[in-house]
Amino acid sequence: MSARRIYFVVSILVLAALPWLIATPYWRGILVLCAMNVLLALSLNLVIGYTGQLNLGQSAFFGIGAYVSTILVKSYGWNFWLAAVAAVGAAGLLGLALAAFAVRLRGHYLAIASLGFAVITYQVLVNWENVTQGVRGIYGIMPPFSHPAALFYLVAGIAVLVYVLIDNLVRSPVGDSLRAIREDEVSAASLGINRALWKAFAFCVGAAIAGLAGCFYPGFVGTLVPDAFNIVESFTMMAMVIVGGMGTMIGPVLGAIVLTFLPELLRGFGELRLMIYGIALTLVVLFMPGGMVQAWMALRARLR
Amino acid sequence: MKLALKGAILAFVCATFAVQAQEKVIRVGVLMPISGPGSYFGVMGKEGIDLALEQLKGGVNGYHLQVQYEDSACSPLQATNAVKRVLDQFRPHIVIGEECSDASLAIAPILEQAKVPQLNAGSVTMKLTESGYRYVFRIFPNAAQQSLPLAKVAYDRLGARTAVILYEKTNAGNDNADGFEKPFVAMGGKVLAKIDFGRDVNDFTAIATRIASLGRVDVLPTFALEGQQVRLAQALAQAKVVRGGGGNAVQMGSIWLPYGFDQKAGQAAEGYVRIVQFDPNEKRRIVQDFIRAFRAKYGADKVPTHINSHAYDTILLIAEAVRRGATDSESIRERFSGFKGVEVTTGRISFDPKGQNSDLSVVHFVETQKDLSWKGLDW
Structure with a gap:
């Protein structure tokens, strides 16, 4: 058995044991949130980390997944799973719509366009009151499983599945194409790689995964208001990817875990909490630009 | 000598356990925005609560009020996490908060399920007391x-x-x-x-x-x-x-x-x-006593705001419930339900069957003058 497989099996065992080791509803809730953030970080990493497309609009797809699934369940009486499939489809399609513009743009221009997309989506959620209830919000939303441990197993199980799928994807020739586009689009095109096709593919898959994470958010919080999907959320997702290690598989997972648990662990510091959190983030970016993965590799090289 | 020493240790241990057994506490969780655009609510709210706790240092009916603050940031997600944390780790008998309506609405079903009363002093949304929650009480006038x-x-x-x-x-x-x-x-x-x-x-x-x-x-x-x-x-x-x-x-x-x-x-x-609702110019004794105590604690030039006084009042109301025999969440809820004309700095509190304060006797209008002072209007 290879080391990778051993790590993977150990990780699964740890995941299975976590809800039993952490018995309080609060920390079990944080575990669910963490699994959701892992999904979001993985989705953004595919676009930014592997394809090199600076997308600042990921919160929009998260919100689309949350709203589409909730509205279908609450207003039209759909089954949660059917609604989730529709929500993932809707987020993926809108990801394609953004990709239609994104394939023509690069760097800062793409960042601004995707930021604009996030702002437009947020404004639609706020102002399309007949459908979304606007700022009045949607309340009394039930999760697919009421027990936090069951909800954690569900979301974490999906996160593991998504991880495996993306891991296989980036190891395949498709992953080589995505990385080639990331490194140099013109060179990639000269090798016969269809830039537009693969960029659109990355946007679509990334958006669909973010939409999938969005399906679990409303049931977890019990409340759905547009403010949960403002552009600050996009930056939080990006921080997870950068802190963990962009363009690696394990990096965004570590980033999501650290940035979910750190603010909660710092609650004991009261008013100093956000200051410590901000300083910690700044130090990571300053001294570990490649994130935790790079820091680990540097440490391992030094130890050898 | 050894026997005497052992006896003394035994007596000390017994006395310690006896004191612990007698120490009765009402735990109060406080959810306030300490970060974000509404953070001034949290800062002022904490001032009011700290002052009230200081005045009740001796306890009420043999009970001490113990408070834990949490930053809920005016956000439904933050408030949900904060209330779950406070319920898990502090096991409060009552929770004060939140200030912002969205966050208050988010925590209401969680506290309802936990059967812990929510005492709100800052949200105006109608839904909070119109959704059929049995454990929600609000002293702030609704919209x-x-x-x-x-x-x-x-x-x-x-x-x-x-x-x-x-x-x-x-x-x-x-x-x-x-x-x-x-x-x-x-x-x-x-x-x-x-x-x-x-x-x-x-x-x-x-x-x-x-x-x-x-x-x-x-x-x-x-x-x-x-x-x-x-x-x-x-x-x-x-x-x-x-x-x-x-x-x-x-x-x-x-x-x-x-x-x-x-x-x-x-x-x-x-x-x-x-x-x-709270007017520092009001002549009621409880208001003037509060202002004096507030200035003594926070500075002679400071004038308390309605946020200070509403937060101060939440502790007074919990103390009043304890004075009337409340010892746990359920009995606090019952005592609150029976409140009629309980005097606090922001007026009198009478909770209607939905948990909304219905006594608006001190609510009045003021107009800002040229020198920026308030003129009370007789309306």
Whole structure:
């Protein structure tokens, strides 16, 4: 058995044991949130980390997944799973719509366009009151499983599945194409790689995964208001990817875990909490630009 | 000698256990925005609660009040996490908070399920006490209780026939705006425009210019947090719309605005008419005692705001429930349900069957004068 497989099996065992080791509803809730953030970080990493497309609009797809699934369940009486499939489809399609513009743009221009997309989506959620209830919000939303441990197993199980799928994807020739586009689009095109096709593919898959994470958010919080999907959320997702290690598989997972648990662990510091959190983030970016993965590799090289 | 020493140790251990067994505590979880745009609520709220706790240091009926603060940031997600944490780790008998309506609505079902009373002192959304929760109690006047008197005063006392409603696009802002519009229009008034804005808006020049172009506007009911109200008042004065800038329109506000707004807005606040529940000029003894104690603790130049006093009152009410025999969550809920005319700094508290304070006897109107002081209006 290879080391990778051993790590993977150990990780699964740890995941299975976590809800039993952490018995309080609060920390079990944080575990669910963490699994959701892992999904979001993985989705953004595919676009930014592997394809090199600076997308600042990921919160929009998260919100689309949350709203589409909730509205279908609450207003039209759909089954949660059917609604989730529709929500993932809707987020993926809108990801394609953004990709239609994104394939023509690069760097800062793409960042601004995707930021604009996030702002437009947020404004639609706020102002399309007949459908979304606007700022009045949607309340009394039930999760697919009421027990936090069951909800954690569900979301974490999906996160593991998504991880495996993306891991296989980036190891395949498709992953080589995505990385080639990331490194140099013109060179990639000269090798016969269809830039537009693969960029659109990355946007679509990334958006669909973010939409999938969005399906679990409303049931977890019990409340759905547009403010949960403002552009600050996009930056939080990006921080997870950068802190963990962009363009690696394990990096965004570590980033999501650290940035979910750190603010909660710092609650004991009261008013100093956000200051410590901000300083910690700044130090990571300053001294570990490649994130935790790079820091680990540097440490391992030094130890050898 | 050894025997005596062992005896002394045994006696000490027994005494320690006996004291621990007798120590009775009411645990109070406090959820407030300590970060974000509503953080001033948290800072002022903590001042009021700390003062009340200091005054109740000796305990009530043999019970000590023990408080744990959590930052809920005016956000449903943060508030949900904070309330779960406080329920898990602190096991409170009652929770005070949140200030913002969205966050208050998010924690209400969680506390209802945990059968822990929620004592709210800052949210106005109607839904909080209209959703059938048995464990929700609110001492802050709801949107209808604030906006209806504003509409009546605008029409009857100020003779206003036209209005432009300005409000932040939140549950609280929407409910207040609707609460003004419906009765004002029913009385015969005309709403020329309803202008909403997000909490991230900082420049109100465009909105003020638009209002200046609408023709004669008599009143401008405004529902937003203090920071935006200051900038809005200044922009309206600059556009010569309101009296503070030489215009004719009267800007009107709700209890949201803390004392001290006028000094921050400067001359733009002149002529501002608003509804208040806590008035530092009020002569009731409990109010003046509170102001004295507040100044002694926080500085002679400080004047408490309604946020300080509402937070202070929440602790007084919990103490009153304990004084009446409450020992746990359920008995606190029962005592609250029976409150009729309990006097606190923000008036008298009588909870109706939905948990809303129905006694508005001290709610009144004030007008900001040229020297930025308040003149109580006999309305």
